Amino acid sequence: MSKVWSVLACLFVSAGPACAQAPALELVLRAELAFARLADEKGIRTAFLTWLTEDASVFSPRMTSRKEQHGPEPGDPGHLVWYPEAMGLAAAGDLAWSFGPWTYAVKKGGPALVHGHFLSVWRKQADGGWKAVADIGVPHPAPERPVEPFAIWDAAPAVKTAPSKGPDATSILQRKEADLASAWAAKGGLALLPELAKAARVLRPRRMPLRELADIQKALEADRPGPRWEPARLQVAASGDLAWTCGESSPDDRGATASFLRIWALEGGAWKVLFDVRLPHPATPK
Known part of the structure; x- marks a missing residue:
């Protein structure tokens, strides 16, 4: 765990255009580390019930609530360890994401x-603190070398973007999700390619997080055509530069279903997918 606590020192020596975010992002980082430390000391159930909001969405792999997943006693007796590899913050300072490796023993x-790797969405609370409103993870083989903490990712919005004219961001994103669902029904996962941000990550089970376009394209080819969806949740930062959606898809052309969580960021005045996570559901016995 000593490597986890070295993250705070790394925060202030990170280079790049997002460094101006460090003071505000530190509060989210401290919340993430406190969350991980509580899991280390008191167990998974206590940590998740403490640091997730009551309405938080979690995935295992189906989308469920914090209470359904972590409420029943005695909880998962295993040991879960994680730390942030990268984080990002909306210009309004009300919405953030964290991303990094985890291990389970x-x-x-x-x-x-x-x-595996996790992706969490954090939202600032009325008391000024931070809690996670969504948490998803994918398993993958052990990495060849440890993932380095911590980078204030250059994909994170660094300055407030002027709000776009016309429909509000929520309406725009609802339409973007609907258009993506329609394109996916016809083309499969390859429909996502034109929607990806320059520094996008795609997370799929049994694969390390994908960032190279050729690797992403190969992985998306495996996502079958057919499914449609409407996001069960969609939240946008007050600054209109960061948002997240999640939900479950209808069956694809082979009858398989999946859960998804997606983070959208404003890039060059257009909404682009910064993270796309998809968790297939177990096959339903016939």
């Missing part, structure tokens, strides 16, 4: 049985 001090 049967008990504290035991060998890691599962490796």
